[in-house]
Amino acid sequence: MRNRRRLSSLVVSGICLLGLVGCNTVPREDYDAAVAESSQLRSDLAGARERLASANNRSQGLEQDLLMAQSELDRAIAAGTTGFEGIDGTTISSRGADVVVGVAGDVLFDSGKTSLKQSSKSTLDRIAGVLASQYAGRAIRVEGYTDSDPIRKSAWKTNERLSAERAMSVEAYLVTRGINNDSVYSAAFGSSHPRGSKAQSRRVEIVIIQ
Structure with a gap:
């Protein structure tokens, strides 16, 4: 059991x-x-x-290419072979691998104005010619800058707006000289990037982007 x-x-x-x-x-x-x-x-x-x-x-690989482009540009500036040498009222410098062509604001505009001086057009004509012949296909940014003085006698209320209108005036003129409208654009910085003097701060920079 x-x-x-x-x-x-x-x-x-x-x-x-x-x-x-x-x-x-x-x-x-x-x-x-x-x-x-x-x-x-x-x-x-x-x-x-x-x-x-x-x-x-x-x-x-891209970093190496950028370093090489920067080195080549620095050599071209030192050797005076960028194509922009000898154009009145301009400076040539680099920003990374980008070419920067500075044009004095007093060369381009009367005080407080955004319409190009007639005398400035020969300078811009030469710049446009170099852009078309040596830098075709590159993107171009036109940057406007002013000094830090408050605006008192102008149609523009702020330095930022004044710099924007000036940059657009240069951009529009370059397009009339054969620069592709799709490859150029403008940017405004007002008085945010001053130079050594007020005259140097008033400028337009044409940046040829690598």
Whole structure:
């Protein structure tokens, strides 16, 4: 009798154990899906690492190209071969790998005005000629600057607005001289970037973007 009770107890325990194992068994299709997802994630991670390495290589290459362009521009400025040398009222400098042609505001405009002086057009004509012949296809930003004196006798209420109108006047004139309208745009900085004197601060800079 005792042996029968022990046998019955073992049978019941076995049934319970089988039931427990059955409850914890992952269906085959779920297991296969998890394995496939894990494999895909590993593949995606490997691909992301390859793309990151490639991007880093390209970035290093671009940095080297930029340094070379800066060095070449500095040599051209030192040698006087940018094409802008000898144009009255201009200065030539670099900003990174960009060529910056500065034109004195007093060469271009009367005090407080935004219409170009007639005498300034020969200067801009020569600049436009060099842009077309040596820098075709490059983007050009025309930047306007003023001194810090408050405006008292002008149609423009702020130096920022005055610098904007002057930059747009130069931009519009360059377009009439054959510069592609889609490649040139203007920007205004008012008195935010002063130079050594008020006369030097009043300027327009034509930036040829690398």
